[in-house]
Amino acid sequence: MPTSTPTGSPAAVQMLPGFSLEMTGRDVPALQEAGPGIPPGTRINVTFLAHEDPALRVAAARAVREHGFVPVPHVSARRLRSRDELDAFLVHLAEAGAAEQVLVVGGDPGTPQGPYEDALAVIRSGALQRHGVRGVGIGGYPEGHPAVDDDVLWSALAAKTAALREQGLEATVITQFGFDTAPVLSWLAEARRRGIDAPVRIGVPGPAGVRRLLGHARRFGVATSAGIAQKYGLSLTHLLGTAGPDRFLHDLAAGYDAEAHGPVRLHFYTFGGLGATACWVRQFGGERVAP
Numbered sequence: 001m002p003t004s005t006p007t008g009s010p011a012a013v014q015m016l017p018g019f020s021l022e023m024t025g026r027d028v029p030a031l032q033e034a035g036p037g038i039p040p041g042t043r044i045n046v047t048f049l050a051h052e053d054p055a056l057r058v059a060a061a062r063a064v065r066e067h068g069f070v071p072v073p074h075v076s077a078r079r080l081r082s083r084d085e086l087d088a089f090l091v092h093l094a095e096a097g098a099a100e101q102v103l104v105v106g107g108d109p110g111t112p113q114g115p116y117e118d119a120l121a122v123i124r125s126g127a128l129q130r131h132g133v134r135g136v137g138i139g140g141y142p143e144g145h146p147a148v149d150d151d152v153l154w155s156a157l158a159a160k161t162a163a164l165r166e167q168g169l170e171a172t173v174i175t176q177f178g179f180d181t182a183p184v185l186s187w188l189a190e191a192r193r194r195g196i197d198a199p200v201r202i203g204v205p206g207p208a209g210v211r212r213l214l215g216h217a218r219r220f221g222v223a224t225s226a227g228i229a230q231k232y233g234l235s236l237t238h239l240l241g242t243a244g245p246d247r248f249l250h251d252l253a254a255g256y257d258a259e260a261h262g263p264v265r266l267h268f269y270t271f272g273g274l275g276a277t278a279c280w281v282r283q284f285g286g287e288r289v290a291p
Contacts, residue, residue: 006246008284011253016285019266020072020174020201023274024049025056028063034275037282040068045103045137045174045267048074054089061098071098072137076107077116085114086122090131102128103137103174110147120156123163135170140200142187143178154194161198177203177269179217181251188261201267202252207244207280208272216271244280 008016020043023031031044038044044064046057057073064071073093080086093099104119116122119138128136138160144150157173164171173196178184184202191200205213249266256264270277 006284007286008246009250009253011256012246012249013285015249015253015256015264015266016281017265019268019281020045021268021274021277022047022270023060023064025052025060027274028060030274031060031063031067034278035067035069037275037278038069041070043070043072043101045072046074048076048079048105048107050079050108054085054092058089058092058096058098061093062096065097070101072101072103073098075102075104075119075122077104077119077122078107078109078112078114080116080122081114083115083125083127086116086125086127087131090127090133094131099132101135101137102133103139104128105139118156120160120163123160123167123169126167128169129167133169135172136164137172137174137201138164140173140175140187140191142175142183143180145176157191157196158194161196164198171198172201173198174201174267175203177205177216179205179248181248181255184252185255185261188264192260192262197262199263199265201265204245204248204266204268206268206270206272206277208276210243212271213243216269244284246284249284 021038022045024047046060046064048057061071061073075086090099104122106118123136138157140157141153145153161171175184188200268277268281
């Protein structure tokens with residue numbers, strides 16, 4: 001991670017409370033190590049990766065709860081091969097005390113592997129309520145999606161938030177990460193203009209190597225022009241360095257308008273590791289952290 005982390009401006013630090021983190025099923029040892037430095041009650045998303053089986057995901061969600069945090073396991077609609085598979089996953093999550101909050105995404109496969117063509121199909125299935133889910137996270141894309149038109153994205157977001165409201169489930173939008181705050185702020189204002197009033201967790205890349213950050217950006221269609229990279233603190237020619245999101249958060253705080261942008265919090269994608277991200281957040285917030 002970066003050798004030093006500048007303390008955030010008062011406005012940027014005010015955005016930190018209630019931040020959330022992300023981990024994979026294999027990150028339980030990292031969670032155990034980083035746990036003492038993460039505020040109790042922090043939401044920690046558990047990703048739905050193709051090479052990790054359901055048992056591993058459930059074990060990770062259970063570990064999150066047992067360490068005093070709030071597990072938010074992912075459900076990948078197009079990766080589910082049957083309705084029974086979804087039910088079984090939710091049953092095991094409930095048994096682990098980790099089913100109250102989930103994040104439902106469409107998933108990477110272009111062709112569904114089972115009966116759910118998208119996140120909305122999972123939401124409308126009724127399975128979430130049957131198994132005790134109370135809050136549902138859904139995706140937002142300030143810079144668009146490489147495979148989906150913007151009109152389709154907006155329509156889907158409106159449909160998902162409406163379906164969750166109708167079912168009495170709490171909706172939270174979690175955005176894809178980016179390196180430029182301008183599209184994030186514009187997207188937030190447009191979402192509110194369209195009547196989407198759910199709280200939004202803004203995706204922020206945690207501190208990581210430049211090569212890794214750029215690799216994730218390419219995979220997810222995140223803009224990395226020379227100007228954007230320089231503004232963020234990335235070097236497109238020196239890939240061995242590291243970068244943290246301090247500039248991004250300063251710019252975000254400077255441009256944020258509660259009336260125009262509505263309720264927001266931060267969600268850190270832990271590309272550089274769970275512990276490194278948690279440490280960076282503490283330092284940015286002004287706390288002293290042992291080396």
